[in-house]
Structure formats: C-alpha cells, structure tokens
Amino acid sequence: MTRTQEPRDGSDLRYPPDVATLRGHDLSFVDTGEGPAILFIHGLLGSHENWTHLVDRLDTDHRVVIPDLFGHGASAKPVGDYSLGAHAAILRDLIDHLGIDRVTLVGHSLGGGIAMQFCYLFPERVEALVLVSTGGLGRTVSPLLRSATLPGAELVLPVIASSWVRDRVETVGRAVRGLGWRPSADASAAWKGFTSLSDAESRRAFLATTRGVIDPGGQTVNALGRLTTGEHIRTLVIWGTRDRMIPVGHAERAHEIFPGAKVVLFEGAGHFPHLEQPDRFASVLEAFVHE
Structure with missing residues (x-):
C-alpha cells in the first residue's frame, strides 16, 4: 500500500483505501504492512478512520487490514442483510480476497459482536481476539x-x-x-x-444494522451460551470504566465465553478507549499480539 505524505481532508488518514467488489458491492479497506494479519472492525457509525492512528505502531511487523463495513464510511450501502452474520461473512470474503488465512480480530462495540460471530462461523480463521467495549455480552445499552x-x-x-x-x-x-x-x-x-x-x-x-442487534428494551444478540469454541481462542477484553454506551460490568461476562480472557480496564475512559487513551491502547494491544 502506498502511503500519502499528508492526511487527506484534515483527517488522520495517511493510508488511502483500496476497494474490493464483494458479492456485487464495493467494500473500502486499508491494507498495509507485512506479517501476521490483524483485522480491525469498527463500531456502529464508525469507519476505518477510528483505527488508522494505530497503524504506525503495528504495520512494521504485522499486516493491518481495516475495512469500512457495508453501510459505513466509503463502502457501499446496499439494501439487504446487515446482521452480524452477514458482516462476518463479508469479512471472511475480504480476507479470502487478500489471500489471508488467519487473522487476529480487533472489534469495537458492534464490531466486537461481529468479531464473536466470526469466531462462531469461522473459528479456523481466528488467531486471536480483542474485544473493545463490545456488544453481545448483555442486554443493557444506551437509551439513545x-x-x-x-x-x-x-x-x-x-x-x-x-x-x-x-x-x-x-x-x-x-x-x-x-x-x-x-x-x-x-x-x-x-x-x-x-x-x-x-x-x-x-x-x-x-437503522437496519441497529434493529438487527437492538430493540426498545436493549441488545437482542447475546454470545453467552452460544459461542462454544471460546475456550480455544486467546482473548483480550478492553473497556473504559466510564462507558455510557455499554456498561463496563459486561467486561467480566467475557470469562463465561472465553475462560482465559485477559480483561484490561481503562480508568476514566468512555466507550472509545482506543481514541481516548491511544498510547496505552496501542501498548496493550502490541503486547498481546506479540505474545
């Protein structure tokens, strides 16, 4: 991937995205670096720009892949299926397109739910898992x-x-x-x-994505009791102690799915610990992926 010299449009984006046509629609993604692959998955209303500030810390010895999910960012927004399973299947198609066999998944919020669905559907493609303020571990979610x-x-x-x-x-x-x-x-x-x-x-x-995982009472998709392969997946859970979108109490529930999971709490951070405390987040992630 060729790097631009300056951020475009005043953003942090120094890595111009590529485009792959998957299932008839264009998916935008960043692909840079060489080595074991890390696939970052943003949350609802996010984009690859939520993660690009981490690239310099990781792409010297890892291949970093950061897509815009369908319905988000520069990717297509077709009428169709926006379920967790549909997103996970498209990400599998993406790594097939890129010739990648196994990935470490890093998923934030909705992206964490997609990452766990990916583990359920394609466990043989998962090297390790990082869940950041993830959905899918309980009913509670912001009234907004x-x-x-x-x-x-x-x-x-x-x-x-x-x-x-x-x-x-x-x-x-x-x-x-x-x-x-x-x-x-x-x-x-x-x-x-x-x-x-x-x-x-x-x-x-x-609206299609939100209604696929939430109803007026809260989250409708729960990985507890469903993801039976979790004990075999090396897992890191990161959460901000002041998360007002999904409560930090959900973090410890990850142990019910991933018994060996390491849980790291970011004191004072909200729902985006990777943006609020980027240096610490990068250090914790680097240490985990290098284990």
Missing part, C-alpha cells in the same frame, strides 16, 4: 441507541440529521470551544458518526 429501534425513527432521523440541525449544533460547539471547552473523544467520535447520516442510504443502513 434503543430509541433508533422505535416505530417512526425513520421519520425522525432525517430531521435531526439534517444540515440545518447540524449547522446549529456546530455553531454552538464552536462558541463553547472558544470559552475553553474541549469535547471528549467519545463526544467527538459520536458526533462524527452522527454527521455521516446526512444521506438516505446511510440512514437506511444505520
């Missing part, structure tokens, strides 16, 4: 996400995601930043994800 599953959400979302609303929120944000306030990594990542819902295709994919 539960609201997206309510009847009529498809009518409300275009209004609150409109350019009129976004412009006014950003105006207020600039004003308070001028007074010295700085948004947390959680707030910045959530806002960037929300602004991606400006078009109808993205909103449709968001």
Whole structure:
C-alpha cells in the first residue's frame, strides 16, 4: 500500500483505501504492512478512520487490514442483510480476497459482536481476539441507541440529521470551544458518526444494522451460551470504566465465553478507549499480539 505524505481532508488518514467488489458491492479497506494479519472492525457509525492512528505502531511487523463495513464510511450501502452474520461473512470474503488465512480480530462495540460471530462461523480463521467495549455480552445499552429501534425513527432521523440541525449544533460547539471547552473523544467520535447520516442510504443502513442487534428494551444478540469454541481462542477484553454506551460490568461476562480472557480496564475512559487513551491502547494491544 502506498502511503500519502499528508492526511487527506484534515483527517488522520495517511493510508488511502483500496476497494474490493464483494458479492456485487464495493467494500473500502486499508491494507498495509507485512506479517501476521490483524483485522480491525469498527463500531456502529464508525469507519476505518477510528483505527488508522494505530497503524504506525503495528504495520512494521504485522499486516493491518481495516475495512469500512457495508453501510459505513466509503463502502457501499446496499439494501439487504446487515446482521452480524452477514458482516462476518463479508469479512471472511475480504480476507479470502487478500489471500489471508488467519487473522487476529480487533472489534469495537458492534464490531466486537461481529468479531464473536466470526469466531462462531469461522473459528479456523481466528488467531486471536480483542474485544473493545463490545456488544453481545448483555442486554443493557444506551437509551439513545434503543430509541433508533422505535416505530417512526425513520421519520425522525432525517430531521435531526439534517444540515440545518447540524449547522446549529456546530455553531454552538464552536462558541463553547472558544470559552475553553474541549469535547471528549467519545463526544467527538459520536458526533462524527452522527454527521455521516446526512444521506438516505446511510440512514437506511444505520437503522437496519441497529434493529438487527437492538430493540426498545436493549441488545437482542447475546454470545453467552452460544459461542462454544471460546475456550480455544486467546482473548483480550478492553473497556473504559466510564462507558455510557455499554456498561463496563459486561467486561467480566467475557470469562463465561472465553475462560482465559485477559480483561484490561481503562480508568476514566468512555466507550472509545482506543481514541481516548491511544498510547496505552496501542501498548496493550502490541503486547498481546506479540505474545
């Protein structure tokens, strides 16, 4: 992969994505470095840009693959199946396309649920597993996400995601930043994800993905008691102690699936510990993948 000299569009993106056509639709992904492969899976409303700040730490002795899931980022947003199984199958197709046999999976939030589904469907392709603030370990989830599953959400979302609303929120944000306030990594990542819902295709994919794993009462997909191969998978679980999206108490439940899992809590971090404490996250991840 050829690296650009400067970030594009003011972002951290120094690794221009490739595109693979999988099952008739374009999937955008970053592929850089050589060595054992690490496949990063972002969460709901995320993209590969959630991970690119880690590439320099890892691609000297690992092959780093970071896709935009279908319905997200620069990838296609087709009408169709946005279940965990469908996402996992596309990721299997991607590593087949790249000629990769086994991967270490790193999944955040929804991406953690997809990673566990990948382990269930394709255990022979998994070298190790890293779950970051993952879904799929309990019912509890933020009321904000539960609201997206309510009847009529498809009518409300275009209004609150409109350019009129976004412009006014950003105006207020600039004003308070001028007074010295700085948004947390959680707030910045959530806002960037929300602004991606400006078009109808993205909103449709968001609602389909959300409703595939959440209902008005909480998460509907639970790996507990279902992923029977977990005891054979070397696993690391990372969680922020101030996660308001999925409670940190879910972290210890990972031991019910992955008895030998190592759990690392990031004190004071929220739902995006890899963005809030990037140096520590990189160090913990490096130590794990080099074991």
